[in-house]
Amino acid sequence: MQPRNMSMSGVVDLAAVKAAGEAKAKAEQTRAEAARHGGTPAVTPSALVIDVDEAGFERDVIQQSAEVPVVIDFWAEWCEPCKQLGPLLERLAVEYNGRFLLAKVDVDANQMLMQQFGIQGIPAVFAVVAGQALPLFQGAAPEAQIRQTLDQLVQVAEERFGLTGLQVDADAAAGAESAAVPAGPYDALLDAAVSALDAGDLSGAVQAYRNVLADDPGHPEAKLGLAQAELLARVQEMNPGEVRKNAADNPADVEAQIAAADLDLAGGHVQDAFGRLIDTVRRTAGEDRDAVRVRLLKLFEVIGSEDPRVTAARQALASALF
Numbered sequence: 001m002q003p004r005n006m007s008m009s010g011v012v013d014l015a016a017v018k019a020a021g022e023a024k025a026k027a028e029q030t031r032a033e034a035a036r037h038g039g040t041p042a043v044t045p046s047a048l049v050i051d052v053d054e055a056g057f058e059r060d061v062i063q064q065s066a067e068v069p070v071v072i073d074f075w076a077e078w079c080e081p082c083k084q085l086g087p088l089l090e091r092l093a094v095e096y097n098g099r100f101l102l103a104k105v106d107v108d109a110n111q112m113l114m115q116q117f118g119i120q121g122i123p124a125v126f127a128v129v130a131g132q133a134l135p136l137f138q139g140a141a142p143e144a145q146i147r148q149t150l151d152q153l154v155q156v157a158e159e160r161f162g163l164t165g166l167q168v169d170a171d172a173a174a175g176a177e178s179a180a181v182p183a184g185p186y187d188a189l190l191d192a193a194v195s196a197l198d199a200g201d202l203s204g205a206v207q208a209y210r211n212v213l214a215d216d217p218g219h220p221e222a223k224l225g226l227a228q229a230e231l232l233a234r235v236q237e238m239n240p241g242e243v244r245k246n247a248a249d250n251p252a253d254v255e256a257q258i259a260a261a262d263l264d265l266a267g268g269h270v271q272d273a274f275g276r277l278i279d280t281v282r283r284t285a286g287e288d289r290d291a292v293r294v295r296l297l298k299l300f301e302v303i304g305s306e307d308p309r310v311t312a313a314r315q316a317l318a319s320a321l322f
Contacts, residue, residue: 098166
């Protein structure tokens with residue numbers, strides 16, 4: 001089972017891009033026009049990450065998407081998961097060396113863009129490829145999952161639209177690499193966790209995240225990663241059909257409902273998972289109720305406290321308990 005960001009409403013199949021032929025033609029026309037004017041000059045690594053507002057969106061995102069996939073990071077200063085995801089996306093934009101452009105949109109200052117994209121919670125990440133908008137994921141995610149999504153985006157952009165990205169100034173890139181910020185105290189452990197996830201070693205990933213938290217219990221990336229890795233480990237050996245049938249046949253069975261909720265969340269059905277456990281809280285008491293409550297709180301950690309679905313579920317849980 002591949003690691004999946006449980007905050008996602010479902011990663012879009014990027015190959016199913018609508019109006020691909022028309023969009024590709026427009027992209028080719030734009031590139032041909034640029035070639036007639038001497039081609040597009042090489043950019044510095046710092047130019048691969050840009051701040052975008054409503055006034056410059058057409059120029060900086062839509063027009064640019066005819067040359068390079070543009071990944072849009074919708075964020076806000078008050079959003080804690082954004083502070084985890086933003087720097088990671090910025091680092092990957094430089095690492096991918098022009099294969100995508102990262103556009104950062106502050107939703108507090110650009111409410112119209114937020115509404116136009118139908119965003120319900122942040123961080124939210126979209127892509128624009130040859131003028132076509134594609135939702136990628138919502139919420140923070142493990143680096144391995146983000147890389148997988150970006151690799152798919154880059155592949156589709158090249159194969160279906162002929163977008164090979166921006167040319168990056170090699171000398172500037174070398175200078176940026178030599179001036180890179182030294183690795184942080186937990187980078188090696190977090191990298192080990194990502195490597196373990198890539199290899200399907202969920203127990204190894206869990207232990208790596210726990211090693212970080214043993215020294216820094218509040219480390220946000222490790223807390224999120226641990227919650228997701230533990231969930232994946234719990235559902236790895238499940239038989240989905242049996243779990244769902246057992247839950248349907250035994251609505252009063254607490255363990256059956258907890259297992260089904262884990263499966264719901266692992267499949268991206270966030271509200272189904274939360275609703276199932278809140279309903280179970282209403283039907284139970286004592287130790288059974290407490291077991292359901294504790295699991296629900298763990299699932300909240302998988303999604304992140306800033307997600308509006310978590311906020312709503314917390315209110316529903318409080319109502320069910322009191």
